[in-house]
Amino acid sequence: MEEENTKSLIKAIQQGELCSVRRQLNEQVNKQSVIYSHFGKSGDTVLHYAARYGHMNIVRYLVEELDMDIEVFNSDYKRAMHEAASMGHYECLRYLIARGAKIDCLKKADWTPLMMACTRQNLEVILELLDHGAEPMLQNKDGWNAFHIACREGDPAIIQHLLLAKPEVWKTKSKTGRTPLHTAAMHGCEDAVNILLESCSYEPDCKDSCGVTPFMDAIRNGHIGVAKLLLENHQASPCAVDILGAQPLHQASVTAQEKALSFLVGNLGIDVNARATKLELTALHYAAKEGHTSTINTLLALGADLHARDTKGRSVCFPALHMACIGQHAETVKTLLQLGLSDTEDNAGNKAREYAKKPHIREVFESLDI
Known part of the structure; x- marks a missing residue:
């Protein structure tokens, strides 16, 4: 497919112009070859673009009329499920799940759709994934799971729903020994810290592999409100030492x-x-x-x-x-x-x-x- 035609097709998908997409693909001698082409450095396919921009009519056209494989992945092993979850496109996500998309498919660095949804704080998408069996305990290459990511973002409702779905998820640590409490403290998420202190049983001054405590994380990032919470509600030591x-x-x-x-x-x-x-x-x-x-x-x-x-x-x-x-x-x-x-x-x-x-x-x- 010529470069100019490629740009025109991608633009039509991004803008949700189904008629233009259908016309341009019908003009191709080998339509199947085009829909499975990988564009740009990321290697995205037309389905990736459609899911990323949340255009359900185009996603449905590609899957149902052109019989496109919903598990097709790009250069980073990212699938349409990752795109829909990451961008918070609930209807696209529901459709892909209904068509049999893998709930816990992994992209590069072992990120799942649930992890990516947690970066966007879209509760509706997260609940849909959880309702269909998404596993909050799965870890990416750094040892983070969806709960770590949710604690970084700090949405109280999402944190509470993940705890309901998997009560033991708070006990997990990253590969450097960091807990979700470290993460929430580091990013100044006071509501998240409150929930973790009330609902979980973290030891005061739990340390990561460098000897850093959640209180240290809060202080060195200037989050005095979080530091006060840890002092008052968790008996944190203001003079603990790292390694x-x-x-x-x-x-x-x-x-x-x-x-x-x-x-x-x-x-x-x-x-x-x-x-x-x-x-x-x-x-x-x-x-x-x-x-x-x-x-x-x-x-x-x-x-x-x-x-x-x-x-x-x-x-x-x-x-x-x-x-x-x-x-x-x-x-x-x-x-x-x-x-x-x-x-x-x-x-x-x-x-x-x-x-x-x-x-x-x-x-x-x-x-x-x-």
Whole structure:
């Protein structure tokens, strides 16, 4: 089929123009060859386009009049069922199911139609799939199931229906040990977190493979409301540590969540100079390493001590300066130097300059005559 004719056919399908689609296909010498052609990089067929745009009349025409196989898949093994579920086209989905489409067919990365429906928060489509035996416990390549995805999106009704359909689904973990509670906390879904805390039996401070807790996820993404829920209703610890010994305080410094830092220190009384136990780093170190100048100022306002000593008697401020240089963060380097750092202690300036690989970092030292 010529490229111009291909574009015309696809456009007619996208716009739902059945008469035009029928006419163009009737003009083809080998109609069956055309309907099973794979278009573009994705390798979609005409049935994929029809299901994606929800045009029932075209889907029915392709399946009933042209006897097209509803299980035809594209380059990612995606079928019409995936398209209808993903885009929330209830009537198309019902029709495909009635014609015998596989409920739990897998596309690339092992995604099912139910998983894709959960990304769109379409309860009607999800209930239709569940009513016809869709399995919420199936996992994709990352170990996520439909419930993890629903908790990421945060629709309370969908979460509750999945729990009704499969009460044990909350117990599942991803391949990195993350629970649906981690997912809901990370994405700031307060309603979802509430349901999970009320209906499920997660252990306080359950950790993933990196030692991260749901409270840490909430804090490092700036979701203070979720963090409060976990503190009040789940006895979460605000100073639990991950596998590197980093607390939520340190993680919030990495992601520059300044309101979360103020909440931890000002409301919860967390020590702003606390160290990550394995790396002996303070929140200032982490902020400097990432080049978060504003976060450094926030930490100083909260009482961070530039001249605190580590276990070997070294001043904290100089390693922070080194980290800023290693990260090539000129503005952060300038801020730390202007805070009063000099060569007088630990030969800090000379050591830091060794890490200044780019001219614009070295220029900072020169401009301040250090």
